Amino acid sequence: MSLTAKESDDCEGLRNVSAIGAWSVSSHKHGGGFGAESLWDGNLDTYWQSDGPQPHLVNIQFMRKTDLHLMRIYLDYRQDESYCPSKISIRAGSTPQDVQELHLLELEEPSGWISVDLRDETTGHALHAHLVQVAILANHQNGKDTHVRQIQLYAPLKNSVLEEIPFSTTDFLMYSMIR
Secondary structure, three states: OEOOOOOOHHHOOEEEOHHHOEEEEOOOOOOOOOOHHHHOOOEOOOOEEOOOOOOEEEEEEEEEEEEEOEEEEEEEHHHHHHHOEEEEEEEEEOOOOOOEEEEEEEOOOOEEEEEEEOOOOOOOOOEEEEEEEEEEEEEHHHOOOOEEOEEEEEEEOOOOHHHHOOOOOHHHHHOOOOO
């Protein structure tokens, strides 16, 4: 199943910036289709499968600090059972060595998209970071390896330069649009 369905309402006014990040994982099962590329390929039938000790890490690094509003994670307990995460830490920073925890998610048999607001809780400002890290701390039924089907990161839409110029008189408004 691909992600051609309508995005959820919490993504309105945002743009998906997942593809511009450099993705890496702490481990993955060898063979076709289980690596980091499965996390943002738009296909809910593929998944990343870890292959090593917990915590399992997904790092998304951007070339420059990026404003982020929302993270969406797709999990499916019905298909993945003991591979499905039950405890996830969302972290951010400049490098893997200085990440700080933003959210700790405790999940009970999740099925579908989980939305995580990355904005500052007090000011509402966007998270401004080079690196976002998703740490899988525990799985259901004490499973060792994990399956994560999709991760998406959303940034605010940027206004065009023309919208930021305060054209207010009739003479200026007449020339405010480019054909």
